Amino acid sequence: MKKGLLVLFSLIMGLTTGDALAACRLLDIRQWSAPDHTRVVIDLDGTPSYEVPPPTNPLILRMNLSKVVLPRGKQEIFVNDQVITKVRVEPGEKDGAEVILLLTKPARWEVFLLKPYLDKPDRLVIDVSRPDLEEREKAERQTSQGLKSKKTKIVVIDPGHGGEDPGAIGYRKTLEKDIVLAMAGRLQKALDKSGEVRAFLTRRGDYFVSLNDRIKIAQEYGADLFVSLHTNGSKKRQARGTSIYCLSLQGASDKATELLAQKENASDLVGGTSWPPARRDLDSILLDLEQTHTINESLHLGGLALSELSRLNPIQFTQPRQASFAVLKAPSIPSILVEAAYITNPVEEKFLRQERFQLNVTQAIVAAVKKFLPLLAAKDLSGG
Numbered sequence: 001m002k003k004g005l006l007v008l009f010s011l012i013m014g015l016t017t018g019d020a021l022a023a024c025r026l027l028d029i030r031q032w033s034a035p036d037h038t039r040v041v042i043d044l045d046g047t048p049s050y051e052v053p054p055p056t057n058p059l060i061l062r063m064n065l066s067k068v069v070l071p072r073g074k075q076e077i078f079v080n081d082q083v084i085t086k087v088r089v090e091p092g093e094k095d096g097a098e099v100i101l102l103l104t105k106p107a108r109w110e111v112f113l114l115k116p117y118l119d120k121p122d123r124l125v126i127d128v129s130r131p132d133l134e135e136r137e138k139a140e141r142q143t144s145q146g147l148k149s150k151k152t153k154i155v156v157i158d159p160g161h162g163g164e165d166p167g168a169i170g171y172r173k174t175l176e177k178d179i180v181l182a183m184a185g186r187l188q189k190a191l192d193k194s195g196e197v198r199a200f201l202t203r204r205g206d207y208f209v210s211l212n213d214r215i216k217i218a219q220e221y222g223a224d225l226f227v228s229l230h231t232n233g234s235k236k237r238q239a240r241g242t243s244i245y246c247l248s249l250q251g252a253s254d255k256a257t258e259l260l261a262q263k264e265n266a267s268d269l270v271g272g273t274s275w276p277p278a279r280r281d282l283d284s285i286l287l288d289l290e291q292t293h294t295i296n297e298s299l300h301l302g303g304l305a306l307s308e309l310s311r312l313n314p315i316q317f318t319q320p321r322q323a324s325f326a327v328l329k330a331p332s333i334p335s336i337l338v339e340a341a342y343i344t345n346p347v348e349e350k351f352l353r354q355e356r357f358q359l360n361v362t363q364a365i366v367a368a369v370k371k372f373l374p375l376l377a378a379k380d381l382s383g384g
Helices: 002-022 131-150 176-194 211-221 255-265 267-271 282-286 289-309 346-352 355-382
Strands: 024-033 037-044 049-051 060-066 075-078 084-091 097-103 108-114 122-129 153-159 197-201 225-232 243-247 321-323 335-342
Touching: 024 075, 024 084, 037 084, 037 097, 060 122, 097 122, 122 131, 131 153, 131 197, 131 211, 153 176, 153 211, 153 355, 176 197, 176 225, 176 335, 176 355, 225 355, 243 255, 243 289, 255 267, 255 321, 289 335, 289 355, 335 346, 335 355, 346 355
Parallel strands: 153 197, 153 225, 225 335, 243 321
Antiparallel strands: 024 037, 037 122, 049 060, 060 097, 075 084, 084 097, 108 122, 243 335
8 A cells, every 4th residue: 555655656746747847947038129020039948838819909919838937037128119118927827927018009920939059049939010110111111212213323231140140259259240230330321422322221220130031121122232241250269361252053162151151041040030041943043044144243243342352351262252142142133241350260350349440341342332333334224
């Protein structure tokens, strides 16, 4: 009898322990504000179950999490942007938790889970967007196409990474996403000041933009050129140099370039998107003469930029390297990806943090763009 009770007690304890182990802890909550949406990211040390019941109030989004432990208890985060005023997390029924988002206006939302990736744990992502702000952003971008009638060329500058995705991180904890955003702002001003082009950014703050959306934004602006700004990173601290990359649809120039493309294309996994990257039929692209012509133009622009940048910093390659960079796949927009320097090299990290170096990089790119403009003018005259 005692043995039977002992077995029963062990089973009960085992179930209890198993339930406890099945629960995951809420580690952190962050939010990122974009012009038309806000992202809330919840870090957990396991995969939660969740449900979003039908809202009873259009200004309140509630989400129920199962088997989630709140080590810090109830939390309240004041956001106060154009989409969300406040985020609350509090204990829910039984062993769960409730996430409550208070909205500024009725909005739509999307909730999805991200598996652990690199140093990122399990993440529950809540994207809340206001359709009116989305339409306003799109309309503002499309007004730039009116500049076409004035023969003004449009350059779209793409500061890589952002939000959840910091990019490469330097020895002094310098974040790639911050450096390239600052550099993009300087490049925009320099190009606008030239009087020959107008420049626009794919992101204007610290928030994540998917690779496919970066292309879409460039197309909505009516871009004639696309420049994606990055800083390189390596486990080898001595690695240094400036490099430029263009699209390839037939394999990478070399193994190192292929690995770099894989790293840059993984931005969506780090930053977080609920869908896989949009893919075109590669066979149809290979048969598309426009795409081939665009790649050749990109290589020409990249070569001009490398020549200018070589005066500032050692260059890794004398010609642009090629691989399947997702962000460079706009079929009719000459596009280059600039790795300004290695943020993981202590010397180059110091340069990247300096305003003078950033200005010199932007001036080099401006000089290359100016030299490339006659090619675009000739293309217009030929109707190409």
